Amino acid sequence: MSDTGLDHTMIQDPAEPGFGDYVRLFKPRVMSLVVFTALVGLLVAPVQVHPMVGFASILFIALGAGASGALNMWWDADIDQIMRRTASRPVPSGKVAPGEALGLGITISVLSVIMLALAANLFAAALLAFTIFFYAVIYTMWLKRSTPQNIVIGGAAGAFPPMVGWAVATGGVSVESVLMFALIFLWTPPHFWALALFMKSDYADAGVPMLTVTHGHDATRRQIFIYTVILSVLAIGLGFTAIGGPIYLLAALVLNGLFLLGAWRIRNRDTAAAEADGYAVERKFFRLSLIYLFLHFGALLGDATLRGLGLWGGWA
Amino acid sequence: MIQAEHELHKRRRGRNIGVGVLLAGFIAIVFGLTVVKVTRGDFEPPRTQLEQSGAAPAPAPETDQ
Numbered sequence: 001m002s003d004t005g006l007d008h009t010m011i012q013d014p015a016e017p018g019f020g021d022y023v024r025l026f027k028p029r030v031m032s033l034v035v036f037t038a039l040v041g042l043l044v045a046p047v048q049v050h051p052m053v054g055f056a057s058i059l060f061i062a063l064g065a066g067a068s069g070a071l072n073m074w075w076d077a078d079i080d081q082i083m084r085r086t087a088s089r090p091v092p093s094g095k096v097a098p099g100e101a102l103g104l105g106i107t108i109s110v111l112s113v114i115m116l117a118l119a120a121n122l123f124a125a126a127l128l129a130f131t132i133f134f135y136a137v138i139y140t141m142w143l144k145r146s147t148p149q150n151i152v153i154g155g156a157a158g159a160f161p162p163m164v165g166w167a168v169a170t171g172g173v174s175v176e177s178v179l180m181f182a183l184i185f186l187w188t189p190p191h192f193w194a195l196a197l198f199m200k201s202d203y204a205d206a207g208v209p210m211l212t213v214t215h216g217h218d219a220t221r222r223q224i225f226i227y228t229v230i231l232s233v234l235a236i237g238l239g240f241t242a243i244g245g246p247i248y249l250l251a252a253l254v255l256n257g258l259f260l261l262g263a264w265r266i267r268n269r270d271t272a273a274a275e276a277d278g279y280a281v282e283r284k285f286f287r288l289s290l291i292y293l294f295l296h297f298g299a300l301l302g303d304a305t306l307r308g309l310g311l312w313g314g315w316a
Numbered sequence: 317m318i319q320a321e322h323e324l325h326k327r328r329r330g331r332n333i334g335v336g337v338l339l340a341g342f343i344a345i346v347f348g349l350t351v352v353k354v355t356r357g358d359f360e361p362p363r364t365q366l367e368q369s370g371a372a373p374a375p376a377p378e379t380d381q
Contacts, residue, residue: 018327019334052352056345119349 021095025073025104026066033293034065034161040297041165041180044243044304049120049169056119057168061161064112064128068157070105071136074098076144079206085199105136116168124167131160145207148214155188156181162297179238183296186231190224190263191289197221197266198279198286217271224285228263232256235296245303245312252299255292262288 038061042054049057073080073091077098080086090096109132117125139154147153159181166177196203196212197220203210211220235256239249262285274282306312353359 016324016327017331019331022331022334050352050356052348056349059345 017090017095017100021090022104025070025090025096025101026063026108027069027073028066030069030158031062031066033158035062036294037180037184037297038062038161038165040301041162041177042169043165044176044300045166045169046242047169053119054168057116057124058165060112060116060119061128061164061168063108064116064132065135065161067105067108067112068132068135070101070108071132072140074101074105075136075140077101079145079208082206083202085202109136116164120168121171123171124164127160127164127167131157131164134160145209148209148211150209151192151211152189155185155192158188159184176238176241176243179234179241180243180297180300182234183231183238184293186227186234187289187293189227190231190259191286191293193220193224194266194282194286194289197274197282217274221267221269225263225267228259232260240315242314243300243303244315245306247302247306248296248299250299251295255295258288259285259292 035058039058042049042058073089076086077091080089081092086092091098091101109129113125113129113132116128135154135157139150139157143150143154162180162184163173163177166180167173170177193211196210197217204213211223236249236252238244239252262281265281266285269281303312307314
């Protein structure tokens with residue numbers, strides 16, 4: 001009858017995303033790994049950082065990583081919609097408009113880099129900017145859909161955070177920070193290929209050229225084993241550097257032994273055997289890979305604590 | 317008749333509160349960083365060697381003005 005007659009319940013599909021939808025746009029689970037590895041990179045560095053500067057720096061690194069996640073979600077909305085694992089993400093599910101994801105991604109990326117430069121130093125900020133560019137452009141827009149090596153090279157994006165954390169403290173790069181980078185870089189292929197072995201139809205449906213799709217399962221199993229061998233050598237080697245110590249070395253020996261065993265088992269079975277037990281070995285290897293990375297970085301932190309307490313003076 | 321509360325309003329309010337908290341947090345971080353950097357002297361101009369040795373600074377050259 002009049003203006004007051006408007007019934008708001010008539011609005012059937014309110015395009016009003018909740019706050020949680022925006023939070024999920026920034027991939028909080030990926031951010032938590034970034035926060036942890038960047039924090040370890042910062043804390044194991046030989047230069048002490050003021051707690052406020054350290055806290056703010058980690059926050060801005062996490063924001064940068066989240067923003068690159070939003071850009072990834074904007075670009076990949078079409079294939080995310082097809083894959084079960086990603087269909088409920090805010091952009092493919094229609095909760096957040098693609099333009100909003102793009103706008104937020106770019107704005108927060110720029111903001112996080114500028115704020116890290118102000119809070120810490122220009123080198124750390126430049127490294128963060130490169131990380132965002134690498135993940136959003138090199139990996140998401142270029143490699144992911146064009147080569148089965150997508151995970152190998154794209155894994156570098158996830159490997160930069162401890163280097164950025166180290167750069168916040170020291171203003172530079174060192175053998176230790178490069179080895180921390182290499183640990184995550186070499187860990188990424190076995191981790192994702194194990195996932196791809198038991199999520200194969202998802203990637204195939206979306207047309208993502210995962211190694212499992214382009215070269216088959218047997219080749220992927222061989223590659224998992226090769227990368228795990230190289231990773232193990234490097235992971236144990238890190239224990240003998242200035243940031244290593246007894247806790248890390250012990251953890252690395254146990255974890256790499258288990259990881260090698262898992263990779264060997266994956267290497268020595270075929271798809272028929274895997275189908276028979278519902279990919280039990282591959283799933284177990286994938287779960288172990290999550291703990292593997294967490295414990296390696298946790299052990300580095302443990303040794304840094306020993307050094308801080310004066311209980312460990314290094315190998316020399 | 318206006319329905320005072322719709323699910324849409326709840327979501328919008330939640331979003332506004334979230335953005336408000338984020339902005340307040342951002343201000344607190346910038347303030348905290350500023351306090352730390354000012355108190356530890358990050359913004360002080362670099363001192364010249366002459367000043368550090370305790371000698372008087374050289375007089376400014378005279379001009380024709």
